[in-house]
Amino acid sequence: LTSQLTEANPLVQLARQFGEATGKGQALRSALGTKPNSDDIKKFVEPHRRGSILVAAVFDAFFTIYQKRTADLWRIYRAGGGRDNPTDIPQPLANRLCEEATTLAEQFFRICVRALDYSAPVDITFGDYLRAIITADFDLRPRDEIGVRDALMQSFRLRGIYPDGAGYFSEGAIAWPRVTPADGLPVVTGLEFGDANGLTSEQKNKVGATLRAYAKANWQKLGFVSDDIQMPSFHPLFRVNQDGSLRTDMVVEMVQTRMELFDEKTPSLGSFPLRGGTTLMIQKPTAGEAGAVKNEAHIRYAISKKLGGKEGEQRLAKQRGTAASLGILEGDGDERFHINFSMLHEGL
Numbered sequence: 001l002t003s004q005l006t007e008a009n010p011l012v013q014l015a016r017q018f019g020e021a022t023g024k025g026q027a028l029r030s031a032l033g034t035k036p037n038s039d040d041i042k043k044f045v046e047p048h049r050r051g052s053i054l055v056a057a058v059f060d061a062f063f064t065i066y067q068k069r070t071a072d073l074w075r076i077y078r079a080g081g082g083r084d085n086p087t088d089i090p091q092p093l094a095n096r097l098c099e100e101a102t103t104l105a106e107q108f109f110r111i112c113v114r115a116l117d118y119s120a121p122v123d124i125t126f127g128d129y130l131r132a133i134i135t136a137d138f139d140l141r142p143r144d145e146i147g148v149r150d151a152l153m154q155s156f157r158l159r160g161i162y163p164d165g166a167g168y169f170s171e172g173a174i175a176w177p178r179v180t181p182a183d184g185l186p187v188v189t190g191l192e193f194g195d196a197n198g199l200t201s202e203q204k205n206k207v208g209a210t211l212r213a214y215a216k217a218n219w220q221k222l223g224f225v226s227d228d229i230q231m232p233s234f235h236p237l238f239r240v241n242q243d244g245s246l247r248t249d250m251v252v253e254m255v256q257t258r259m260e261l262f263d264e265k266t267p268s269l270g271s272f273p274l275r276g277g278t279t280l281m282i283q284k285p286t287a288g289e290a291g292a293v294k295n296e297a298h299i300r301y302a303i304s305k306k307l308g309g310k311e312g313e314q315r316l317a318k319q320r321g322t323a324a325s326l327g328i329l330e331g332d333g334d335e336r337f338h339i340n341f342s343m344l345h346e347g348l
Helices: 010-022 026-031 047-079 091-117 126-140 148-160 201-217 309-326 343-346
Strands: 230-240 246-261 269-282 298-307
Touching: 026 091, 047 091, 047 148, 091 126, 091 148, 091 269, 126 148, 126 298, 201 230, 201 246, 246 309, 269 309
Parallel strands: none
Antiparallel strands: 230 246, 246 269, 269 298
């Protein structure tokens, strides 16, 4: 279904008109109604053009599920004597089609936003984002009766977006792995999760102190190269599982920065910050669980971009290569790193 998407579809036309009306939907306007091409992601480097590929992949998945969700409505319409290619459709059918589109759009919006909590805090790629989408949705909705996750995987695949580090292109392989006892990450003791209103100032101070102490004691297991770790954000999450039970998590971002030379043989070219980081998803223990009395919270996910080891060396080499390809190593002084963000936003 995804590969058959064309500009002639009225839902695509409506979305394109929305992008034009807002005046800032360049990615939306250029993405919708285009046939998938897996080579585009390799050819285009301009930010808006690449962004349109991601927009198109998500919209293709949305459109595929929308067709599945509305197929029964069209069968009922045709069973009642409706034509296969009507010029107009009855108002009740139009209302139901609109309701389905609105409900599904809200579901996709929640999936895409929720994925940000399942992403590493630095250097996220389109492939990483796909892994985050699949993980976030599977973590909250293990049963995917209508096939939303499969539609997303197939639409990303057709656009040439693949996740790094996944051995196979399947839901289980793409989702970030859960933390296991073999990973050696101890429980977090004494962590406060607040309530639906968030954390008070006093609770924030306590949580920050608890998490900083945990990072300092376990920096190697968390994938850092030293105990000098920054913590830009942490926040509690309160969500309802498919069975109706409440789940409480704490999302924590930990970041580390290391200055590296652009070229070790030519130190005069200057240096740049190489960043690594880990996002932790920590689950609050509930009554009856082991460790609940002692307030021992288990880490469910540790999603990292490492500075050390083989991964760190590969990221360093890639960023050095990118700097050379962009020509920012030419000349001297910090001016070579300056760009005009206004012109960048206009796609110039």
